[in-house]
Amino acid sequence: MTRHVRTAIFPVAGLGTRFLPATKATPKELLPVLDTPLIQYAVDEARHAGIERMIFVSHPSKAAIERHVMEDARLTRELRARGKENAAEALSEAALCPIEDDVRFVMQNEPKGLGHAVGCAKDHVLPGPVAVILPDDLILGPVGCLTEMVKAYEAGKAGHLVATMEVSEDRVHRYGVLSVTGKDGPIVLADGMVEKPKAEDAPSRQAVVGRYILDASIFEALETQTSGAGGEIQLTDAIARGATSLGLGGFQFSGTRFDCGSKAGMLEATLELAMEDPDCLAVLKERGLVEQRPAVAA
Numbered sequence: 001m002t003r004h005v006r007t008a009i010f011p012v013a014g015l016g017t018r019f020l021p022a023t024k025a026t027p028k029e030l031l032p033v034l035d036t037p038l039i040q041y042a043v044d045e046a047r048h049a050g051i052e053r054m055i056f057v058s059h060p061s062k063a064a065i066e067r068h069v070m071e072d073a074r075l076t077r078e079l080r081a082r083g084k085e086n087a088a089e090a091l092s093e094a095a096l097c098p099i100e101d102d103v104r105f106v107m108q109n110e111p112k113g114l115g116h117a118v119g120c121a122k123d124h125v126l127p128g129p130v131a132v133i134l135p136d137d138l139i140l141g142p143v144g145c146l147t148e149m150v151k152a153y154e155a156g157k158a159g160h161l162v163a164t165m166e167v168s169e170d171r172v173h174r175y176g177v178l179s180v181t182g183k184d185g186p187i188v189l190a191d192g193m194v195e196k197p198k199a200e201d202a203p204s205r206q207a208v209v210g211r212y213i214l215d216a217s218i219f220e221a222l223e224t225q226t227s228g229a230g231g232e233i234q235l236t237d238a239i240a241r242g243a244t245s246l247g248l249g250g251f252q253f254s255g256t257r258f259d260c261g262s263k264a265g266m267l268e269a270t271l272e273l274a275m276e277d278p279d280c281l282a283v284l285k286e287r288g289l290v291e292q293r294p295a296v297a298a
């Protein structure tokens, strides 16, 4: 059985309630960190990881996501006609092309949970394991998280590999948490996972964040998955069911993860990237939010 990861699924059909009213008319996945929407970071990460087919599981009310990720020939022409060659070039490089790229949009008409959203992609995936990327988990670092995970997955044995990070005890209730049995380099071995446990019931402090590489049997597991926490079909529950037979690993990625589905996480990500932008950095310095270094005498 191949361990080559060819497909990435982007579940983008959720309601984004934590970010209302911003998400009333604008999909959460299009909220920007500085000038780049979250979905763009996710698409770039998948591209760098060598993904061949991208499947967006969206909702009819969120058509703007498709408008953003796909190329807009009219807009690029218009920019070129106005002499804005650089902007046109940047837009067309970032966008997906309906002819050259293998892209599909599938609708999840009712947001019944992340597991249900992933299941909607079943008939569209290429053979082999699939990657799942949650765009509201932004992971920044010198190497893309999915690139690292694909490498680790292809070299390893676990059927399901999920991105994990250690969180403090008072935060475990916000995450899926691994039931840890051992360690193998950057991979935490586990025999199960629990969605949003109370601190006292949490099997460990290894929290799962929004990157997964899943054995193709996940689709069968999802078909028979009953609703779990919050009345939703949970991806976590379907992963946990295959943990012992397929093997489950938690990959400790090297980058920094920002929970951009929350205001605080979005602010943190924005500040992080603002430090790399000279104009924004000047504002942060003026406001005393970062240290003003004394000018070095010539």
Ligand code: UTP
Pocket (backbone or CB within 6 Å): 011, 012, 013, 014, 015, 016, 017, 018, 019, 028, 029, 057, 108, 110, 111, 112, 113, 114, 116, 117, 134, 135, 136, 261
């Ligand atoms: P979240 O639970 O973070 O997103 O799901 P949400 O439900 O939209 O946000 P809140 O909690 O109400 O604020 C993570 C990802 O899974 C997608 C979301 O769009 C997001 O990208 N999702 C979630 C679906 O595609 N379908 C669902 O039924 C639920």
